[in-house]
Amino acid sequence: MDLHLLDAEPIAEERDAIDQLLGSEAGGWTGGERTATDHHSAAGGHAARDQRHLLLPALRALQLRVGWISEGGLNYICERLTIPPADAYGVATFYALLSTTPRPPRVVHVCDDIACRTRGADRLCDELEKNVGKSGWLRSPCLGLCEQAPAAFLTEAGPEPVELLFGGATAASVARVLAGDHAPAKLPHLPLPQAGSLDLGLLRRIGIVDPSSFEDYRAHDGYKSLAKAAHLGPEGVRKEVTDARLAGRGGAAFPTGRKWDAVAQQAETERYIIANADESEPGTFKDRVVMEGDPFSVIEAMTIAGYATGAEKGYIYLRGEYPLARERLQHAIEEARSNGMLGESVHGLGVKFDIELRVGAGAYICGEETAIFNSIEGYRGEPRNKPPFPVEAGLFGKPTVVNNVETLINVLEILRVGGAKYAETGSGVSTGPRLFCLSGSVQRPGVYEVAHGTSLRDLIALAGGVAGGRELRAVLLGGAAGGFIRPEEIDMPLTFEATRAAGSTLGSGVVMLFDDQVDLVDILRRIAAFFRDESCGQCVPCRVGTVRQEEALHRILAGKPKGGMATERALLEEIGLAMKDASICGLGQTAYGAVESAIKRLGLFEQAAAS
C-alpha cells in the first residue's frame, strides 16, 4: 500500500464522477485540500484498505463519465481509496470495457462471436470497416443477446451515460447509433417463445408480470416461496434443496444443498451469497432473460439463500453488457428494500439481509466463482487456487455461496412444489426443469424451459427446427467451453449424466445450431481466439496453451500444417491435455473441449484437408 502517486491531475468531470460515487468529502490525505488537522492526523489503515472493493465501481464511473481511464482520473481514484496507481492500473487493464487509452465517448461494441457469426456478424464488421472506418466501434466477444443476432452494445460516456444492448444490428443501424441516434438501439428485446405456456415453472412470470412492479410480482405468487421458507426454517429449506437434488446450472453441476450446508456449518458467521450473473459463456443468455423479465425472483431466491445459510449480505455480480438487467435488478432491490423485503429485518423471516449489485466490465473469466471474489474485492479478476473452497474462504475471505441465477430461481420452484416432488422430474442429479439457450441456425431462437431428460431432438423441434428447413450440420452443446455433437447424436436426452456419458456437457445450457451454410472452420477459429483473448494469463498452461492452440489451428485450417497433419494433431492433443490437467480454473481446463470435439466428432481436419 505504499502510495507512489502520479503527478497527473484529474479534470473536473473525472473528479466529479468519482466524488458522486465516493462522496464529495475528500480529505487532505485523500485528494482534497489539506487542513490544519491533516497536518497532525490521518486515519487510514484498515478503514482505508477496506474500501478497496470500490475500485471497480470507481473505474466504471470514470469510464462512463469521460469514456476512458486517464492518468489523472486513475490517480484521483487511488488517492481517494489509497490504492497504489500501479496496482489500480493492473485492475483497469484487466477489463475489456475499460480503456486506459483515449476512446471516443460513444462506442459501439459489435459482437463477432459464434452465434452472431451464423447470422452475418463477420459481414457486418466488414461493412462497418468499409463504411465507418476503424474508430467508434470495436469487435466484441459474445454479448449474450444471441437470440437477436447480430448483437451490439452502445456505451456513451457523459454526465448521463447511456448503455444500450441491441440486436438485429446492421451496418446502417450501427452507423446511425454512432451518429447519435439511439432509436435503432432501443428496439425491445424479443419476447419469450414459450411465453404464457402453462407448462412453465422457472419462466412462468416472464412476459406476463411487470418486471418493475413489486405489487405485480406479489400478485403473481411472488414471495410465496419466501413465506414457505419462513415456515420451514433455515435447516428445513436446506433439506428441501437437498431432497430436490438441485445441481448448479452454471456448468459445474455441483449439488446446491451440499454447498449451502457447508456454508451454514461454518464457525465464521460473516457469510455471503453471490448470484453469479456474469453470464458470458458464448451462446448463453438465459439469465439475462430471467433478470430482465422477472428480476424480483432473483432477489427473493437470494434472500432465501441468505436465510438458509445464515448470510446477511448478498451480491449480484452482473456482467457489464446487460444494462437493462442492471436497471431492473437495481430497481427491484430498491423496491424490495422499501417494502421491507430486504434490510435490517426481512419481513416474514425476521433476519437481516441485503443485496448489492456489482457490475463487471467485460471479462469472461469473472464468471469463474473465485475470480468473482477478486473482482468484487477490487483486484484483477484472476481465479484463486482451491482449496480453500469458497464455502470456507470466499468473498473477503469469508464463507460464501456462489450460485448461478438459474440455480437460485430453481429454489423458488423447489419450495413451491416441495423438494421431493421437484425431484420427481428427471433422474439422478438431473432433476427439475432446465433452461436452454437456442441460437444459431434455429428457426425460433430464444430461452426454452424443458424438463431434464427431454431429448435434444425434441428441444430443437420445440424451437421450430433448423432455420429455413436447412440441413443440420452440428450442434454446439454447453457453449465454447462445451463441445460439438453430430446431427445423428441429437436423440441424446438432456441430462448431466447422459451428456457426460456421450463425452459432452450441458454446460450453461447452450444449444447452438449450425446448418450446412455455416463455415465451421471459421467458428472454430473464433472459439480459439475467444479463449486466447479471455485467458487471464495468471497460469502458464492456459496463458501459453490457448495461444499455441490457436496458432496450430490457424496453420492446419490454412492448409499449412507444420510437420504434417499427424504432428499437428498430436501437438494439439498434448496442449489440450496440459491445459486440462494443469490450469488453475475451468477456463483453461475446458479451452480444448470444443476444438477436440470438432476434430474427433466432426472430423473437421479431414474436411479442411478436403476443401
Add this chain to the structure above:
Amino acid sequence: MFGAGGGTTSYREVEETDVIFLWGANARENHPIFFHHVLKALHRGAKLFAVDPRRTASAQWADDWLGLHVGTDIALAHAMARVIIHAGLANEEFIRRATTGYEEYRQEVEQFPLDVAERITGVPAEVIERAALTYARAGRAVICWTLGITEHHNGTDNVFALINLSLLTGHMGRYGSGLSPLRGQNNVQGGGDMGAIPNRLVGFQDWTTDADVRQRFERAWNTTLKPEYGKNLSEMFEAMEHGEIRAVYAIGENPARSEADQGRAERLIRGLDHLVVQDIFLTRTAELATVVLPASASWCEAEGTVTNSERRVQRVRKALDPPFDARDDMWIIAEIAQRLGYDWGHPTAEELWNELRTLAPMFAGMSYERLEKEGGLQWPCYDENHPGELFLHSRLWAEPRGGPPAPFMAVKHEMPVEMPDDEYPFQLTTGRRLDSYNTGVQSSGYTSPLRRGESVDMSPEDVARLGFADGERVRISSRRGSVTAPVRIDHSLRPGLVFMTFHFQDDVRTNLLTIDATDPKSGTAEFKACAVRIDPVEATVTASIA
C-alpha cells in the same frame, strides 16, 4: 529495560498481537525486514498506530497517524496515560504487584489533559484518546520505537514515558504484549550484549555495583577493573575537547560523519595525537587516521554470532577470506594486545564465545552446536536445557513476583533544546531512507533505482510560500553551519517542518547543521530537532557580496 537492554517481545508475538505502536520509527523504510512481521499482523487484523512528526511510509499503513510536534513524545504519552487512568483502564492489579512509583507518575500525567496535550503536540484530542483507549483495551499490544524516541536531548526520558504506558496497562511480560526497540543493523543488539557500551560488561552486567560480577571478571581476566563506568560517545568528544582524551581507536564507526555538529566533531578528531581506525572501508574518519587497519567483513569473512532485535543470537559463518591484507578483527585485536605485552594467542570465535558463556549467565546455555541446530536462541538462556525466552519479564506476573518491581518514572515533558525562531524559522528533523544506510559508507558504493540523492524535503505549503521550484537548490543554515541542497516537495511534511538525511555526507554535510545537545543518560545527540533557515542560493550569494 529493567536491567537488560533488549526488546521484551519476539517477532512472532508482533505478528500475533492486536495493536502495534510504531513510535518514532519508520520501519517500512528503516527496518524493512521487521516491517514484514508488522504486515503479517496487519493482514491478520491488528491495528497500527504511527507516532511520527512526518506521515511516513509506515504511517500510511496506520489506522491512525499521530503527527505530533517534534520532541513532544512525553506529553503525548502522558496524555494517553491520563486518558487510560480516567477511563478506569489502568491495570491496578499489575501496578500494585509489579511496579513502584505509580502515585508520583499519576500526579505527573494528571497535568496533561487532552486539550493541553493537543496544544503541545498538535495531535487532535480525539485521536490521542482513540490511541489511548485502543492500546489499553487491547488483549495484546506492542510498542516499537527507534531513533525518533532516542535521538533527543531527553531520549532516555522518552523511553521511560513509553515503558510507563506498558506498566500502566500491563502490556508487559505477557505473550504478545511488550516493548520493542528496533535495531538498525543485524547486530546492534549484539554490540550491547557483548559489552560494547561504557556501563556494562557482557550480558549487561554492572561491575561497579555487583561485587560478584567484578570478582568473576577479574579472576577470569587476571586483572583489576576500574570501579567506574567508561565514557559514552558524546562524553568522549567532550574529553577530547578538554584534552583528556588524546588517542582514539575506532572500530567500524565513522564519527567524522555521523556526529551531530560535524564541524566540531571533525575539528576534535583532527586535533588528536593518535587515531587508529579499523574498518572495511576507507571512511572519512579513516582518511584522518594515523593508522588504518583494514578489517574483515563480519557477515561473510569471519566466524561469530550476531543478535537481532528479538534477542536471538545467531551464528555467522565465514564464507570468504578477507581480500588483500585485510584481517579478521579478532586477529587484529589479539596482535595489538601482543604488542602491548599481553599474549592472548589467537583463540577461535567459538573459544571466545565459550569463555563468554562462563562469564555471562544469560548466554550460558548457548553452545555453538545448539545455536546451529535450533536456528539461534533468544537470551536469556541459562543452561543447556533452557529453551531461551520468547519474551522477557514474565517474572512480573509470577506469584510471588520474581525479582525487583519495575519502576514508573515520572519524567517531565521538555521541548527540544533549539526551537525555531524568527532568525531560524524552520525545524529540521533528520532520518534515513530505504535505499541508503547511515553515512553511506556501506550503501553509496551501490546504485539504487530509488535513490535520488540528498535534498531538503519541505511541505508543499512552505515551498509555495517561499516561491521555490521543486528541485531548486537552496541554502540551509543553522547556528552551526550551512549547506546547499535541492528542495523536494514532500506531502508527508507540514508547514514549518523540513527533513534531511545524513546519507550523502560527501555532497551535503547535513550534520554540520544538527545540534550537539546530548542526553546525559544515553550520550545521544538531538539529531531529530534543530532550527534552520532556508534561503535561495542566489540571495545568499548576493548577501555575502554585499
